[in-house]
Amino acid sequence: MEKMTDKIIPDVIVGRLPRYLRTLQHMQAEGIQTTSSQELGERLGISAAQIRKDLSQFGEFGKQGTGYAIPFLVNQLRTILKVDRLWDMALVGAGDLGHAIARYQGFIDCGFRIVMIFDNDPVKIGTQLGELVIQDSAEMGSLLKSAGIHVAMMTVPAAAAQSVAEQLVAAGVRAILNYAPMSINVPHDVRVQYIDPVIHLQRMTYYLE
Amino acid sequence: MEKMTDKIIPDVIVGRLPRYLRTLQHMQAEGIQTTSSQELGERLGISAAQIRKDLSQFGEFGKQGTGYAIPFLVNQLRTILKVDRLWDMALVGAGDLGHAIARYQGFIDCGFRIVMIFDNDPVKIGTQLGELVIQDSAEMGSLLKSAGIHVAMMTVPAAAAQSVAEQLVAAGVRAILNYAPMSINVPHDVRVQYIDPVIHLQRMTYYLE
Numbered sequence: 001m002e003k004m005t006d007k008i009i010p011d012v013i014v015g016r017l018p019r020y021l022r023t024l025q026h027m028q029a030e031g032i033q034t035t036s037s038q039e040l041g042e043r044l045g046i047s048a049a050q051i052r053k054d055l056s057q058f059g060e061f062g063k064q065g066t067g068y069a070i071p072f073l074v075n076q077l078r079t080i081l082k083v084d085r086l087w088d089m090a091l092v093g094a095g096d097l098g099h100a101i102a103r104y105q106g107f108i109d110c111g112f113r114i115v116m117i118f119d120n121d122p123v124k125i126g127t128q129l130g131e132l133v134i135q136d137s138a139e140m141g142s143l144l145k146s147a148g149i150h151v152a153m154m155t156v157p158a159a160a161a162q163s164v165a166e167q168l169v170a171a172g173v174r175a176i177l178n179y180a181p182m183s184i185n186v187p188h189d190v191r192v193q194y195i196d197p198v199i200h201l202q203r204m205t206y207y208l209e
Numbered sequence: 210m211e212k213m214t215d216k217i218i219p220d221v222i223v224g225r226l227p228r229y230l231r232t233l234q235h236m237q238a239e240g241i242q243t244t245s246s247q248e249l250g251e252r253l254g255i256s257a258a259q260i261r262k263d264l265s266q267f268g269e270f271g272k273q274g275t276g277y278a279i280p281f282l283v284n285q286l287r288t289i290l291k292v293d294r295l296w297d298m299a300l301v302g303a304g305d306l307g308h309a310i311a312r313y314q315g316f317i318d319c320g321f322r323i324v325m326i327f328d329n330d331p332v333k334i335g336t337q338l339g340e341l342v343i344q345d346s347a348e349m350g351s352l353l354k355s356a357g358i359h360v361a362m363m364t365v366p367a368a369a370a371q372s373v374a375e376q377l378v379a380a381g382v383r384a385i386l387n388y389a390p391m392s393i394n395v396p397h398d399v400r401v402q403y404i405d406p407v408i409h410l411q412r413m414t415y416y417l418e
Binding site: 011014015017018019021022023026042043044045080081082083087089095096097099100101103104106107110111112150151153158174175177181182183185191192193194195196197198199200201202203204205206207208 | 220223224226227228230231232235251252253254289290291292296298304305306308309310312313315316319320321359360362367383384386390391392394400401402403404405406407408409410411412413414415416417
């Protein structure tokens with residue numbers, strides 16, 4: 001694949017790549033070696049034309065008539081998304097959801113691992129959560145900086161979200177996955193993604209009778 | 210507002226409405242009575258022009274120069290998104306994440322409440338989770354049908370996702386929020402939304418150094 005450093009890819013396309021990767025990895029696990037944009041599209045509910053167009057932004061990954069070699073395409077997508085490495089993450093907020101996320105086994109094979117967990121509750125600080133000990137969020141800044149952590153997940157109450165986000169950014173975090181039901185303002189060079197079940201549910205009820 | 214039954218609104222616009230509603234409700238809670246597309250846009254990281262354009266699809270909600278009356282706009286959005294009522298939901302999968310979701314207090318004020326929880330683990334069936342008792346997923350179909358439930362959340366392992374989705378659809382569910390890291394195939398009249406932290410994380414690492 002050629003390096004295309006000058007090309008800016010629309011974020012909506014970037015956003016579909018992890019879904020392609022996820023599905024290709026499932027196919028690989030099923031023992032499938034090659035696929036087509038049609039087959040991939042059926043699994044994903046995305047048109048074959050869209051998939052071909054998206055992938056063509058990054059290079060030539062398949063051959064007319066023979067389709068895509070799955071192991072090759074998986075490796076290419078992992079490189080493009082920079083998950084051919086392992087990103088250390090911090091988790092802020094050790095409530096019910098934080099506990100569930102800390103115990104989730106699905107990160108490690110996808111390029112991520114939680115290496116620090118923070119909370120501000122004295123009852124929780126110092127207790128074990130999975131393989132980690134919950135640390136005092138008052139020490140978050142210095143600990144994140146010295147560990148060079150750039151990715152964080154926030155499972156804090158809505159009222160704390162903006163303040164925690166600012167602390168994360170000040171400590172060098174450049175990508176925040178925010179589970180708090182609250183928009184946060186961060187500098188333009190910091191990426192934020194939101195996970196809020198209510199937003200998804202309301203998007204669906206619009207269409208219901 | 211006029212009724213516009215013939216107009217098909219792009220789903221990407223529908224998808225932004227819950228974010229507008231969420232932010233307007235936060236402003237309301239802060240005691241703010243009116244707002245502008247500029248102010249709303251700054252909170253959301255969306256341009257004022259985009260917000261005006263999106264809202265204009267559904268009617269005239271603000272006046273030139275005076276902006277939007279927040280209580281009025283909140284009510285209109287709740288009606289448009291059909292969350293001016295309370296939707297009964299089923300939760301399938303009572304693992305760590307299912308437990309966290311069952312205990313989440315943020316659904317009830319946004320139009321949703323969990324009324325049934327299912328699992329297939331004999332150890333879990335019959336035990337209490339919050340105010341509900343975990344029920345046997347073998348009885349899910351008949352229980353959902355008789356209760357007339359149309360919205361469900363799935364927190365099941367990836368390998369079970371397609372099968373559970375088919376059971377939900379057969380029982381009359383028309384909107385599924387899928388937390389399993391797996392695409393599911395459902396009929397065209399059934400809505401699916403996905404929550405998968407890895408997808409969001411990989412979308413951000415693309416942009417990191």
